Amino acid sequence: MERLVVDPVSRIEGHLRIEADFENGFIKDAFSSGTSVRGIELIVQNRDPRDIWAYVQRICGVCTTVHALTSVRSVEDALNIRIPRNAHLIREIMNEIQFVQDHVIHFYHLHALDWVDVVSALSADPNETSRIAQSISDWPKSSPGYFKDVQNKVKRVVESGQLGIFANGYWGHEAYKLPPEVNLLAVAHYLEALDWQREVIKIHTILGGKNPHPHYVVGGMATPLDINSDNGIHAERLLHISQLIDEAREFVNKVYIPDLKAIGSFYKTWTYGGGLQNYLTYGDFSTGDIRDVELFRMPRGVILNGDLSTIHEIKPDDPEQIKEFIDRSWYTYDGATTGGKHPYVGETTLKYTGPKAPYKNLNTNDKYSWLKSPRWKNEPMEVGPLARMLVGYASGKEEFVNIVNSTLKELDVPVAALHSALGRTVARGLETVLIANWMRNDMDELLANLKNGDQTSFDKTKWDPKTWPKTAQGVGLMEAPRGALGHWIDIENGLTKNYQAIVPSTWNASPRIDNNNVGAYEASLRGTPVKDPNQPIELLRVIHSFDPCLACAVHLTDLENDKTTEIKIG
Amino acid sequence: MSKVKTVFQTALERGLSRRRFLQMCTALAATLGLEVSQSDTVVQALETKPRVPVIWLQMQDCTGCSESFIRSTHPKVESVLLDLISLEYSEVLAAASGHNLETSRQNVLEKYHGEYLLVVEGSVSLNEDFVTIGGVSSKELLIESAKGAMAIITYGTCSTWGGLAAAKPNPTNAVAVSDIIKDKPIIHVPGCPPIAEVMTGVVGHFITFGTIPELDHQKRPKAFYRHRIHDKCNRRAYFDAGLFAESFDDEGAKQGYCLYKLGCKGPTTYNSCAEMRWNGGVSYPIQSGNPCIGCSEENFWDNGPFYTRMATIPGTQTTINPETVGIYAAGATVAGIAAHATVTAVKKNKQEKENVSVEVNN
Numbered sequence: 001m002e003r004l005v006v007d008p009v010s011r012i013e014g015h016l017r018i019e020a021d022f023e024n025g026f027i028k029d030a031f032s033s034g035t036s037v038r039g040i041e042l043i044v045q046n047r048d049p050r051d052i053w054a055y056v057q058r059i060c061g062v063c064t065t066v067h068a069l070t071s072v073r074s075v076e077d078a079l080n081i082r083i084p085r086n087a088h089l090i091r092e093i094m095n096e097i098q099f100v101q102d103h104v105i106h107f108y109h110l111h112a113l114d115w116v117d118v119v120s121a122l123s124a125d126p127n128e129t130s131r132i133a134q135s136i137s138d139w140p141k142s143s144p145g146y147f148k149d150v151q152n153k154v155k156r157v158v159e160s161g162q163l164g165i166f167a168n169g170y171w172g173h174e175a176y177k178l179p180p181e182v183n184l185l186a187v188a189h190y191l192e193a194l195d196w197q198r199e200v201i202k203i204h205t206i207l208g209g210k211n212p213h214p215h216y217v218v219g220g221m222a223t224p225l226d227i228n229s230d231n232g233i234h235a236e237r238l239l240h241i242s243q244l245i246d247e248a249r250e251f252v253n254k255v256y257i258p259d260l261k262a263i264g265s266f267y268k269t270w271t272y273g274g275g276l277q278n279y280l281t282y283g284d285f286s287t288g289d290i291r292d293v294e295l296f297r298m299p300r301g302v303i304l305n306g307d308l309s310t311i312h313e314i315k316p317d318d319p320e321q322i323k324e325f326i327d328r329s330w331y332t333y334d335g336a337t338t339g340g341k342h343p344y345v346g347e348t349t350l351k352y353t354g355p356k357a358p359y360k361n362l363n364t365n366d367k368y369s370w371l372k373s374p375r376w377k378n379e380p381m382e383v384g385p386l387a388r389m390l391v392g393y394a395s396g397k398e399e400f401v402n403i404v405n406s407t408l409k410e411l412d413v414p415v416a417a418l419h420s421a422l423g424r425t426v427a428r429g430l431e432t433v434l435i436a437n438w439m440r441n442d443m444d445e446l447l448a449n450l451k452n453g454d455q456t457s458f459d460k461t462k463w464d465p466k467t468w469p470k471t472a473q474g475v476g477l478m479e480a481p482r483g484a485l486g487h488w489i490d491i492e493n494g495l496t497k498n499y500q501a502i503v504p505s506t507w508n509a510s511p512r513i514d515n516n517n518v519g520a521y522e523a524s525l526r527g528t529p530v531k532d533p534n535q536p537i538e539l540l541r542v543i544h545s546f547d548p549c550l551a552c553a554v555h556l557t558d559l560e561n562d563k564t565t566e567i568k569i570g
Numbered sequence: 571m572s573k574v575k576t577v578f579q580t581a582l583e584r585g586l587s588r589r590r591f592l593q594m595c596t597a598l599a600a601t602l603g604l605e606v607s608q609s610d611t612v613v614q615a616l617e618t619k620p621r622v623p624v625i626w627l628q629m630q631d632c633t634g635c636s637e638s639f640i641r642s643t644h645p646k647v648e649s650v651l652l653d654l655i656s657l658e659y660s661e662v663l664a665a666a667s668g669h670n671l672e673t674s675r676q677n678v679l680e681k682y683h684g685e686y687l688l689v690v691e692g693s694v695s696l697n698e699d700f701v702t703i704g705g706v707s708s709k710e711l712l713i714e715s716a717k718g719a720m721a722i723i724t725y726g727t728c729s730t731w732g733g734l735a736a737a738k739p740n741p742t743n744a745v746a747v748s749d750i751i752k753d754k755p756i757i758h759v760p761g762c763p764p765i766a767e768v769m770t771g772v773v774g775h776f777i778t779f780g781t782i783p784e785l786d787h788q789k790r791p792k793a794f795y796r797h798r799i800h801d802k803c804n805r806r807a808y809f810d811a812g813l814f815a816e817s818f819d820d821e822g823a824k825q826g827y828c829l830y831k832l833g834c835k836g837p838t839t840y841n842s843c844a845e846m847r848w849n850g851g852v853s854y855p856i857q858s859g860n861p862c863i864g865c866s867e868e869n870f871w872d873n874g875p876f877y878t879r880m881a882t883i884p885g886t887q888t889t890i891n892p893e894t895v896g897i898y899a900a901g902a903t904v905a906g907i908a909a910h911a912t913v914t915a916v917k918k919n920k921q922e923k924e925n926v927s928v929e930v931n932n
Contacts (some may be wrong), residue, residue, distance in 0.1 A: 005668065005669075005705075006667050006668035006669075007668055007703070007704045007705060008661050008667065008668065008671065008703050008704055009667050009668065010660070010661050010662070010663075010664045010665075010666060010667040010668075010671050011662065011663070011664065011665070011667070012661075012662075013632075013633045013662070014633070015628075015661075015701070015702075015703055017705075035701065035702045035703065036629075036630060036700070036701040036702070036703075036708075037700050037701070037742060038630050038693075038734065038735040038741075038742055038744070039735065039741030039742050040734065040735075042739065042741050043734065043735075043737045043738065043739070043741070043871070047874065047875070048874065048875040048876075048877070048878075050875070050876075050877055051874055051875050051876045051877070054863055054876065055734065055737075055871065058632050058634065058734045058762065059632060060632050060633065060634075061631075061632035061633045061634020061635065061636070061637050061638075061763065062632075062633050062634075062637055064634060064637065109663065110662075113665045118665070153652065157652060160621070162621050162623070162656035162658075163656075164621075164651060164652070164655075164656040164657045164658060165651060165657050165660060165663045165664050165665060166665050167658055167664070167665070167666060167674045167677075168664075168665070168666035168670040168671065168673055168674050169665030169666055169670075170665075170666075170670075191648055194640065194646075194647055194648050195646065195648065197640070197641075198640065198641040198642070198643060198647070198766075198849070198850075201641065201849065202849050202850070202852045204849075205848050205849040205852040205853045205854075205858070206852060206853055206858065207858065208855075208858060208860070209848065209853055209854055209855030209856070209857065209858035209859075209860050210843075210848040210849065210853070210854060210855055211638075211641065211848065211849055212634040212637045212638050212641075212763055213634055213762060213763065213865075215855050215858065215860035215863075217818055217860070219818075220818070220819065221818075221859075222818040222819070222823070222858070222859035222860045223858060223859050224819075224823050224824040224826075224858070224859040225819075225824070226824035226825075229824050229825050229826065230826065231804070231805070231824065231825055231826025231857070232824045232825075232826075240852075350700075350741065352699035352700070354699070356698070356699075357698045357699075357702045357705060357706055357707040357710070358702075358705050358706045358707070358710065359702070359705045360705060455824075456819060457818075457819055458817070458818040458819035460817045460818070460819070463817070534669070535670075536667075536668075540667055551631065551632050551633065
């Protein structure tokens with residue numbers, strides 16, 4: 001048996017290390033480790049709860065809006081603030097464009113190079129690429145000359161000897177199955193998507209002032225809605241947003257989805273990377289208030305062991321349902337080295353027991369990660385697009401059922417095929433279509449409200465901390481691009497007493513509790529074939545299908561105030 | 571090194587017409603704040619410089635700076651990646667992972683000693699337990715990568731000042747790059763994140779002019795960090811008139827009144843937000859109704875709370891006391907505007923003199 005190490009795993013957010021035991025051409029077992037920690041939850045303690053969104057937003061600059069949104073939701077839950085309808089719509093639109101932009105970037109810039117051979121595109125016939133492009137979409141940039149230009153760009157970069165971001169890829173690996181013409185198509189859209197992503201995200205800039213890291217406010221949004229003020233969000237600003245929404249949808253429907261299906265059709269026999277088949281989603285995108293779970297366009301629930309006939313109910317306040325364990329993580333709980341805690345009583349005391357750097361291998365028989373291990377009723381869960389699509393599908397939501405069924409039919413695969421790396425990637429694309437549609441609906445509703453004279457976006461009744469109770473607890477839940485996200489806040493005397501975040505990539509990338517209770521990454525890698533251990537492209541394929549976000553996953557450190565001295569510094 | 575081509579050659583070979591190349595240079599000149607006539611200099615410089623190899627390290631970061639970088643509208647990020655620089659090591663964008671990616675970094679260290687740019691995003695932990703990349707601590711990775719760099723750019727507040735991880739109580743002993751590296755030219759580009767076009771503008775300056783941009787006493791490029799946001803704010807006229815928003819969503823907030831009473835840190839924050847604005851000039855936080863949180867300033871995370879107004883406004887407190895001046899006192903402030911302007915100018919001159927002396931001492 002051979003130990004394979006991939007560190008750093010690139011084309012992700014953050015610092016992820018995978019160690020895998022490799023035998024007879026397959027991964028027998030794998031260990032997922034987060035190797036960096038900042039201690040944000042400790043840093044936010046004793047600060048103004050209205051400020052926390054900005055601190056925790058910096059958990060992640062890729063999903064750059066979701067932690068801020070979850071944070072303000074947690075404070076609003078604690079203080080029982082109901083935000084105005086327009087504020088809800090603005091937040092929805094910002095989250096929706098975040099999803100759409102983030103998923104497209106993931107597909108082209110983070111994931112595609114596991115399926116697309118850039119160098120192979122050099123030998124493509126641009127005429128044939130053009131024919132293929134026009135057969136799958138009416139996207140206008142599809143002439144033979146256009147693809148010839150793209151091919152020349154790639155050629156010059158390759159021939160210059162300065163490959164830059166394409167240096168040392170696994171080009172020519174036999175795991176690449178696309179014909180050169182489809183590779184060229186994907187490379188052209190890699191470059192187009194680079195342009196597109198920076199345009200459509202301007203929605204954040206108009207509504208939240210900037211991107212990355214747009215602004216939020218507890219109690220609503222500070223966005224100055226006023227169609228007759230030169231300093232307000234008036235017709236020019238609103239129509240700019242409207243246009244960007246249409247451009248976002250057009251790219252999704254005419255470029256992303258056709259590419260996804262075209263590429264997917266060449267890989268549908270590569271059925272690896274399924275893993276746990278336990279799925280969890282908090283649900284989101286309410287057509288009412290976020291407290292109205294029954295109005296969620298994306299439903300809440302848990303699926304166990306791939307059984308789509310039963311949706312289990314999630315109770316985020318139940319101390320027995322969601323717990324974070326530290327059995328294989330570099331922490332202690334009340335001095336003990338194992339155990340699980342619900343986030344309301346959570347604790348994070350850093351205690352590194354791994355090898356001293358520089359090291360070759362982690363001691364994976366002991367503790368090996370800065371990520372904790374969240375579990376639902378002690379079971380490991382997969383969160384993210386596949387979980388959401390399957391819960392929506394199993395719930396019988398019409399939009400979900402229709403888009404899943406028609407795609408399965410097109411690709412000529414059964415629903416069970418979704419339990420795979422490729423299934424995850426397809427699910428991400430399908431939910432992008434749904435969310436982009438909702439974004440249009442939400443914008444139309446916002447315009448209608450403004451037309452009817454409702455320009456309110458902020459509720460100030462609980463802004464002043466003097467109006468708050470002495471103590472309050474709240475939870476903010478949402479679906480972020482990478483999966484179920486929850487923040488739990490404990491407020492005392494107007495300050496943040498304790499703050500806990502359980503983040504999508506913590507669920508997915510978590511270390512095991514024991515060999516029978518492993519996280520989603522580790523489970524999905526077991527049994528994956530690796531042709532050449534020096535070029536583990538298959539491993540990257542599986543890991544990238546989750547869209548890892550490690551700075552999110554290792555958000556950590558919530559120490560009780562009286563325990564801060566336990567941290568060893570220096 | 572004969573294989574290394576100039577930016578212009580590369581652009582031509584990539585099928586960029588001379589006309590488009592000139593357009594790109596003009597856009598770059600605009601970003602750098604140059605007159606259009608000066609874009610000739612840009613053209614000439616790019617015609618004779620090779621694509622500069624770049625190692626981009628991510629330490630205790632959130633990837634927000636990388637994300638901001640790829641939002642650049644002028645020059646477009648595709649041009650930056652394929653025409654200006656050769657991004658040889660990047661955890662976000664590189665095709666290669668693990669061993670192959672590390673090989674790319676080693677290649678740059680050997681092949682381009684003294685000729686590559688080192689970019690750092692994120693703070694560095696002095697404790698090797700808290701951050702390792704490829705099994706190596708962040709501090710060692712920085713020291714090794716800095717040795718052969720011709721210069722270092724610290725993108726973002728974390729690598730420039732320590733940033734979020736270094737906020738109290740700094741649980742992981744996080745520090746800035748300049749706390750560790752003392753013997754290299756360092757360009758500080760703070761902001762959480764910095765504006766995209768500021769990021770590409772700094773690289774563009776370096777490559778275009780072959781020099782480090784002129785820096786202030788805190789090593790920030792003067793082209794982008796010379797003024798306070800307050801100095802060029804779109805709500806400034808209302809500050810001078812003594813008109814302040816009292817609550818988000820009140821009439822004043824919508825009409826563009828000053829956000830100072832809602833905690834705005836614009837008066838103490840040096841950055842280009844008000845001038846260049848974000849994402850291709852679309853808006854910036856204050857324009858969109860939000861008080862500035864001062865994200866490009868040292869220790870800004872510990873200078874809050876964000877929604878509490880400052881006790882005094884540096885350089886302006888002699889002219890207006892927003893506690894006493896309101897809508898009905900607007901008339902009384904007319905005289906104050908001139909005085910205010912004088913104070914600001916005096917302060918600026920004083921600071922620039924200080925900068926000069928600091929630079930001489932160095």
